[in-house]
Amino acid sequence: MSRERLARMIEDASRVVVFTGAGISTESGIPDFRSPGGVWSKMKPIYFQDFVASEEKRLEAWTRTFSGAAGWTGREPNAGHYAVARLVAAGKVSSVITQNVDNLHQNSGVPDDKVIELHGNASYATCLECGLRHELDVLKQSFLGRGEIPSCRACGGLVKTATISFGQSMPEGPMARAEDEILACDLCLVLGSSLVVYPAAGFPLMAKRNGAALAIVNREPTEQDVVADLVLHDEIGEVMSAVAPASV
Structure with missing residues (x-):
């Protein structure tokens, strides 16, 4: 009824x-975030402030993205x-x-x-400075091929997946x-x-x-x-x- x-x-x-x-x-x-076996039970979130301040954290974040560790994309x-x-x-x-x-x-x-x-959205990235959209397939080639942490092709600013991270407005x-x-x-x-x-x-x-x-x-x-x-x-x-x- x-x-x-x-x-x-x-x-x-x-x-x-x-x-x-x-x-x-x-x-x-697609796994959820907080239940047993969810995303945050397997890996700690990377806070926005740490992503901005630390190249090491940016490397970790992009490694997660391109390895599919979080499992947020690629499903039907x-x-x-x-x-x-x-x-x-x-x-x-x-x-x-x-x-x-x-x-x-x-x-x-x-x-x-x-x-x-x-x-936000995990299927693409944006520049934190100018807002330009970046496609993950393009960024992945440079990251995996040359080990380059993504930066904006227009202004050189930091690029991040277009999700809202912990600590981000x-x-x-x-x-x-x-x-x-x-x-x-x-x-x-x-x-x-x-x-x-x-x-x-x-x-x-x-x-x-x-x-x-x-x-x-x-x-x-x-x-x-x-x-x-x-x-x-x-x-x-x-x-x-x-x-x-x-x-x-």
Whole structure:
């Protein structure tokens, strides 16, 4: 009955915002961050300040990136991603706010301008000085071939994967866009987020307090379950395939 109720909530809503966390991507084989066996149980995060200050830390960070140690990229979207993409295409979902850095929403067919990335994107790099985008395949050739730590081809500045690291400021533009979308929605659908990482985890609460309905689909309980209108502790791909069938 819970899946049927979620389907009705989506059908009755005029503007849905989907908020996703690591749980939607674990079904694609991408590890999450904090659970046993997750990324941070295997390696310590490199803080932004250390990356900027230390060539040794930059070397370590890029070695992780090009070895695929974190496992954040190179996977395919799963049924949950494709179901969300169908809801976007149908005009039901106005935007996808994501804590993920894996680019899988875009790969599943969600237009770039519909995806709001709160923690950046691991599939490319940017210059910390001028903001120029750099493709990882190009940087990898120089790093592996000549041992060059990436620097900006335009200004010579430090280049870093386009993720938001510990100690790095949250991106102002995406945060502002996310707030606008949250305050305009009448249903916030959370998929696969533990809702413990703030400020991002504050957006579903903001939607609820602004009068929107709140639905949470996550395998484990979250602190926000008590205020949600509907909670499903279930597999995201199965749930979303049921509520957003291929005919949507």
